[in-house]
Amino acid sequence: MNLHAVVLSWNRREDTLACLESLRGLPTICVDNGSSDGTQRAVRDRFPDVELVETGENLGYAGGNNAGLRRALDRGADWVLLLNNDAVAEPGIAAALERAAEARPDAGLLACQVLHPDGTVQYGGARVQLWGYGRGHPLAALVDTDRADGAAMAASREAVERAGLLDEELFAYVEDVEWSLRIRRAGFAVVFVPEARVVHKGSASTGGPGSSTALYYDTRNTIAVWERHLPLPRGATAARRFVIVAAHLLQARRAGAAAAVLRGWRDARRGRLGKMP
Numbered sequence: 001m002n003l004h005a006v007v008l009s010w011n012r013r014e015d016t017l018a019c020l021e022s023l024r025g026l027p028t029i030c031v032d033n034g035s036s037d038g039t040q041r042a043v044r045d046r047f048p049d050v051e052l053v054e055t056g057e058n059l060g061y062a063g064g065n066n067a068g069l070r071r072a073l074d075r076g077a078d079w080v081l082l083l084n085n086d087a088v089a090e091p092g093i094a095a096a097l098e099r100a101a102e103a104r105p106d107a108g109l110l111a112c113q114v115l116h117p118d119g120t121v122q123y124g125g126a127r128v129q130l131w132g133y134g135r136g137h138p139l140a141a142l143v144d145t146d147r148a149d150g151a152a153m154a155a156s157r158e159a160v161e162r163a164g165l166l167d168e169e170l171f172a173y174v175e176d177v178e179w180s181l182r183i184r185r186a187g188f189a190v191v192f193v194p195e196a197r198v199v200h201k202g203s204a205s206t207g208g209p210g211s212s213t214a215l216y217y218d219t220r221n222t223i224a225v226w227e228r229h230l231p232l233p234r235g236a237t238a239a240r241r242f243v244i245v246a247a248h249l250l251q252a253r254r255a256g257a258a259a260a261v262l263r264g265w266r267d268a269r270r271g272r273l274g275k276m277p
Contacts, residue, residue, distance in 0.1 A: 001078060001097070002076060003027075003077065003078070003154070004079070005023050005029070005081040006029050006030075006069060007020060007084075008064045008065050009085040010033040012086060013035070013038055013039040015085050016039050016043065020047050023089055025094075026094050027077075029050070029053055029068045029075075030043050030050050030051070031055065031065065031068040033057075033058050033060075053068060060275060061166070061171070061173070061175055062165075062170055062172075066165045066166050068080075069155070069160060079156050080154060081094075082152070082155070083151070084152070084200065086201040086202070087114070087152055087198045088200075090198060097110055100142055100191060103142060104142065107156070107188060107190070108156050108158065108187075108190070109188065110196065111153050111190060111193060112151075112154070112196040113198070116202070117199055122149075122151075122200055123149035124194070125145040125192040127146050128177065128180075130232065131240055131243055132243065143192055144189050144190065146180065147181070150176030151202070152200070159188045162186045163182045163186040166179050169274055170225070171274055172217045173214065178229070182229075210252070210253055211257070212254065212256045215257050216260040216263055217264065217276065218248060219248045220268045220272075220273070221268075224268050226240065244265075248261045
């Protein structure tokens, strides 16, 4: 298994350095997604063996990771582990992914187990349903799951070549769900690997899960992805939009957050994707 890691960094220099430290010994590419806090210099100084790719601007989760994916594949990688810079890989992650790839040759995407800093499970497999997606119950075996979590997932070269890269129109949030659905549609399995573990702070680049930015993208992209991959008749589509918007409004506790949810709903209806204006 020729595994390369791609770390997507956007500011938060110390998080990026901790993430890269956890990957020592694994061929790694750090994509600097337009940071302004000295991350580039710190990476060059401390990790001379890590290839630094500078995008020059924030291309979003999808655009930044795609830059790393392309470079890893150009370097001959058979598998590429995508890891957020606010995640730290636990020892043995590469070996766990290699065992999973050997045991499941039908896999196109290997989903890592994602833990909160306190050790509780943040992602342990998840379902994708007509009305949305749930975390599901933490799994303890190598099993199929509906989607991977973008904080830490590994994609095969064959899956990327057949299903394509991450959808850059989404910019941030729900790209992992959309990619999982597309890779499954291309004939591959998405497999949960409980022994491939990372600790993830979560939503560090957007101000947290309840921020206006996070709620805007999550509302808009959830509607867009569900209508693309799981279409319903017109009346049911309207009902599903209502459920998605209502669920996000319940999270809107900060100033301006409710307005961001409604803006995401309007932009989804109008087909306005990409970076938030």
